[in-house]
Amino acid sequence: MISVESLTKIYGRRHAVDNIDFHADRGEIVGFLGPNGAGKTTTMRILSGFMPPTSGKATVGGFDVVEQSLEVRKRVGYLPETVPLYTDMTVFEYLAYMGNLHKVDDVEDKVEDVLEMVNMESRVDSYISSLSKGMRQRIGLAQALIHNPDVLILDEPTIGLDPAQIIEIRTLIRGLGAEHTVLLSTHILSEVQQLCDRILVINKGKIVAEGTPKNLEQRLAGAGRVSLQVSGRTDGLVDLVGRVKGVESVLLAEEGRLEFLTAPGVESRPEVSRAIVNAGYDLIEIRSVGMSLEEIFLELTADDPLRNSEEPQSPKGETDDEDEE
Amino acid sequence: MRIVWIIAVREYKRYFATPAAYAIALFLLLIVGFLFNASILAALQQSAFGGGGAPGVQVILSPLVFLLLFASPAITMHLLAEEQRMGTIELMLTAPVKDWELVVGKWLGAFLFMVTIVAITLVYPLILNNLVSPGIDQGRLVSGYLGVILFCSTITAIGVAISSFFSNQVAAFFVTLGVLLVLWIISAPSQATGGTPLLTYLDLRSHFYDTFYVGVIDIRDVVYHVSVTALFLFLGSTIVEMRRWS
Numbered sequence: 385m386i387s388v389e390s391l392t393k394i395y396g397r398r399h400a401v402d403n404i405d406f407h408a409d410r411g412e413i414v415g416f417l418g419p420n421g422a423g424k425t426t427t428m429r430i431l432s433g434f435m436p437p438t439s440g441k442a443t444v445g446g447f448d449v450v451e452q453s454l455e456v457r458k459r460v461g462y463l464p465e466t467v468p469l470y471t472d473m474t475v476f477e478y479l480a481y482m483g484n485l486h487k488v489d490d491v492e493d494k495v496e497d498v499l500e501m502v503n504m505e506s507r508v509d510s511y512i513s514s515l516s517k518g519m520r521q522r523i524g525l526a527q528a529l530i531h532n533p534d535v536l537i538l539d540e541p542t543i544g545l546d547p548a549q550i551i552e553i554r555t556l557i558r559g560l561g562a563e564h565t566v567l568l569s570t571h572i573l574s575e576v577q578q579l580c581d582r583i584l585v586i587n588k589g590k591i592v593a594e595g596t597p598k599n600l601e602q603r604l605a606g607a608g609r610v611s612l613q614v615s616g617r618t619d620g621l622v623d624l625v626g627r628v629k630g631v632e633s634v635l636l637a638e639e640g641r642l643e644f645l646t647a648p649g650v651e652s653r654p655e656v657s658r659a660i661v662n663a664g665y666d667l668i669e670i671r672s673v674g675m676s677l678e679e680i681f682l683e684l685t686a687d688d689p690l691r692n693s694e695e696p697q698s699p700k701g702e703t704d705d706e707d708e709e
Numbered sequence: 710m711r712i713v714w715i716i717a718v719r720e721y722k723r724y725f726a727t728p729a730a731y732a733i734a735l736f737l738l739l740i741v742g743f744l745f746n747a748s749i750l751a752a753l754q755q756s757a758f759g760g761g762g763a764p765g766v767q768v769i770l771s772p773l774v775f776l777l778l779f780a781s782p783a784i785t786m787h788l789l790a791e792e793q794r795m796g797t798i799e800l801m802l803t804a805p806v807k808d809w810e811l812v813v814g815k816w817l818g819a820f821l822f823m824v825t826i827v828a829i830t831l832v833y834p835l836i837l838n839n840l841v842s843p844g845i846d847q848g849r850l851v852s853g854y855l856g857v858i859l860f861c862s863t864i865t866a867i868g869v870a871i872s873s874f875f876s877n878q879v880a881a882f883f884v885t886l887g888v889l890l891v892l893w894i895i896s897a898p899s900q901a902t903g904g905t906p907l908l909t910y911l912d913l914r915s916h917f918y919d920t921f922y923v924g925v926i927d928i929r930d931v932v933y934h935v936s937v938t939a940l941f942l943f944l945g946s947t948i949v950e951m952r953r954w955s
Contacts, residue, residue: 429799432803433802434799434802434803436953436954454805454807457803457804457805458805460803462799462800462803464800464803466796466799468795468796468799468800469797470797472723472727481715481719482800482804484715485712485715485716485801485804485806486804487712487805527800
């Protein structure tokens with residue numbers, strides 16, 4: 385449904401998007417994960433037909449985003465990060481207007497449908513200026529759905545919402561994933577973990593990792609990491625564990641808690657627990673701790689201090705470059 | 710064309726939802742009305758002393774055109790600048806709407822609003838027609854109002870194009886006003902030496918006052934207004950497209 389090849393966007397001298405490739409299939413929810421200013425918004429703007437890339441090729445539903453921009457725009461529902469709305473209009477007027485621009489038949493019915501989907505039927509006649517942030521987000525989403533697009537591009541769809549609203553929006557997006565291809569961006573890890581079939585980790589305009597949430601964790605977890613806890617005396621415990629076969633290094637030891645790394649593929653827990661119990665310690669817990677997505681993310685997107693000093697630019701969001709007046 | 714009309718209707722309605730538009734209309738109609746009243750009184754006084762002709766439609770057209778020059782930047786300044794500032798331009802440019810359709814739709818909405826205000830001023834010639842005998846010159850009324858409408862088309866197109874360039878409405882206002890005033894007086898400095906053909910042609914003032922105002926409908930003036938409108942609408946569309954690439 386979405387196919388991107390060597391896509392590059394350069395603002396001045398900064399590579400906002402640097403030679404990225406990816407694809408998304410029909411019915412797939414793909415998450416763009418990356419810190420602010422990584423190039424997520426720029427990529428989404430290119431795919432939505434808002435701006436052309438500097439080089440490379442992107443197609444949506446088989447249509448080129450530059451050559452057949454109008455065809456692409458007919459097939460894409462886009463919710464920009466800032467959730468722009470015409471605050472002087474009522475919810476109905478706004479959605480009907482957007483529906484008409486998309487040449488939707490039976491606009492009035494369609495407005496009712498999408499309002500029902502986002503659970504906002506009761507506010508159909510409210511002025512958008514009177515709506516809360518969460519409601520506006522939902523109206524923005526309704527706008528993206530008004531023409532029943534094949535592809536939904538949602539830029540940070542849950543930003544600025546309260547926890548209850550976040551759950552609501554996520555449930556909604558999950559449901560949409562069945563029929564639409566969804567590309568969403570976020571910098572919240574738990575969000576991609578819960579929502580997405582596939583994750584693209586993007587940093588400084590490049591895709592640094594790609595995979596399902598599960599296999600990303602597995603792939604990057606590498607060496608096994610084990611945490612254990614004893615109660616009572618702890619003297620000599622670090623030495624003891626360190627001597628067990630298969631244990632590579634003890635990472636941390638405090639108040640009876642201890643974490644150690646084992647060689648890849650080695651199951652050292654039975655050995656370690658036996659050693660501890662035999663030595664007379666009271667073992668109360670031993671478990672393996674995979675590297676969390678959080679840690680993977682930090683590792684992948686960690687700033688390389690050397691590279692940073694070469695680039696005097698401060699890492700700004702990509703939107704900064706456009707407001708030049 | 711359907712898209713252009715949808716956008717135009719939205720823009721037109723928007724004027725009636727904002728207090729600023731009412732303020733502009735009030736300002737314009739109030740001053741035109743006040744000056745109309747003053748000229749009627751002056752004419753009455755003059756005729757009491759047996760002098761002066763009956764006032765014609767000019768007593769309305771003159772202040773109307775001059776005030777439109779100042780009111781139109783206020784009417785057009787937000788058209789695209791506000792979309793850019795609020796980010797709603799992103800919605801427009803990702804909807805299946807061509808750049809020119811957006812610009813032309815915006816222009817049409819603003820133009821229709823201006824025409825509405827101008828239409829309200831028709832009440833003054835109606836009053837005048839009842840006051841003077843044997844009535845006002847109908848030819849001058851028609852040519853004068855046709856001229857005002859074409860004039861509105863031109864100045865709105867200039868305003869839309871300039872609004873597309875800015876994301877700050879105030880900047881759009883002042884630049885539009887500046888451009889209109891320059892076009893209004895552009896041939897004045899060369900008048901003393903007989904006039905430069907190009908500057909005389911560009912002169913916005915002469916394309917109203919020299920012909921429509923005195924009851925002459927000259928096709929060349931129609932061409933001038935239509936082509937300047939088209940030029941600036943093209944310019945506006947180009948700017949919108951260029952902003953995508955920036």
